[in-house]
Amino acid sequence: MTVIEVSNLQKRYGDQVAVRDVSFEVRPGEIFGIVGPNGSGKTTTVECLTGLRQADGGTIRVLGLDPTRDRAELRHQVGIQLQESHLPDRLKVWEALDLYSSFYAEPADWRALMDELGLTAKRNTVFAKLSGGQKQRLSVALALVGNPRIAVLDELTTGLDPQARRDTWQLVRDVRDRGVTVVLVTHFMDEAERLCDRLAVVRAGEVVAIATPAELVARTELPGVERPTLEDAVLALTSPTATGRTATSPN
Numbered sequence: 533m534t535v536i537e538v539s540n541l542q543k544r545y546g547d548q549v550a551v552r553d554v555s556f557e558v559r560p561g562e563i564f565g566i567v568g569p570n571g572s573g574k575t576t577t578v579e580c581l582t583g584l585r586q587a588d589g590g591t592i593r594v595l596g597l598d599p600t601r602d603r604a605e606l607r608h609q610v611g612i613q614l615q616e617s618h619l620p621d622r623l624k625v626w627e628a629l630d631l632y633s634s635f636y637a638e639p640a641d642w643r644a645l646m647d648e649l650g651l652t653a654k655r656n657t658v659f660a661k662l663s664g665g666q667k668q669r670l671s672v673a674l675a676l677v678g679n680p681r682i683a684v685l686d687e688l689t690t691g692l693d694p695q696a697r698r699d700t701w702q703l704v705r706d707v708r709d710r711g712v713t714v715v716l717v718t719h720f721m722d723e724a725e726r727l728c729d730r731l732a733v734v735r736a737g738e739v740v741a742i743a744t745p746a747e748l749v750a751r752t753e754l755p756g757v758e759r760p761t762l763e764d765a766v767l768a769l770t771s772p773t774a775t776g777r778t779a780t781s782p783n
């Protein structure tokens with residue numbers, strides 16, 4: 533059984549091919565990571581699967597639904613935290629959480645989320661006066677406030693301090709333990725290694741490997757490198773000189 537199925541996704545912006553051919557499946561309750569260089573199509577892919585952008589080709593099914601056609605229905609099932617979230621400058625932290633939770637039939641307890649994300653002391657601070665990391669925490673809280681079945685998190689911990697990163701990882705694990713399936717776009721290999729059950733590695737709009745972090749490392753053979761890391765493995769797969777896909781099938 534799969535929660536998300538992406539088959540031969542394609543997306544162009546004018547002449548620019550952002551996603552050339554992306555296919556993957558996400559299983560229930562897993563934390564599925566998408567990694568790859570800047571501009572390789574990760575954000576575009578997650579925007580297509582959440583219905584924020586319309587694909588030019590291929591098919592996407594999320595909980596059996598089409599994200600473009602069934603966007604209204606999926607909105608209640610999928611929580612999204614995007615790279616740059618903007619809220620009205622004068623909206624206070626608690627007001628944002630209260631407002632977002634009012635959009636959902638069965639919201640999470642926003643006060644508990646505010647607490648878990650270390651925002652309680654900032655509850656009366658307006659969005660414009662939050663630090664970058666605090667804005668990031670708020671965007672994670674807003675992605676989870678609707679009690680979604682799927683959470684899509686794009687560069688979840690960018691801008692967070694080391695303690696906040698670890699707290700956020702724990703929060704994602706807790707969310708997964710409650711049965712939520714997580715799709716996580718990240719540039720941090722420590723995050724991918726600690727958090728993700730499986731990773732899709734993308735390069736120039738194509739999936740070049742799908743495997744567990746440990747499998748990706750085990751497959752990597754680099755001259756002169758005795759114990760390759762996950763970063764070595766991903767760089768070897770995505771460097772401009774890398775060719776082809778790994779021996780095993782992408783799924």
Ligand SMILES: Nc1ncnc2c1ncn2[C@@H]1O[C@H](COP(=O)(O)OP(=O)(O)OP(=O)(O)O)[C@@H](O)[C@H]1O
Binds near residue numbers: 549551574
């Ligand atoms: N709105 C847009 N209009 C035109 N081109 C875009 C737009 N959004 C993305 N692109 C282009 O599409 C390609 C893929 O971008 P995308 O943001 O999906 O990559 P990414 O893998 O998420 O990158 P990053 O790691 O830097 O966030 C890039 O070449 C980018 O310049």
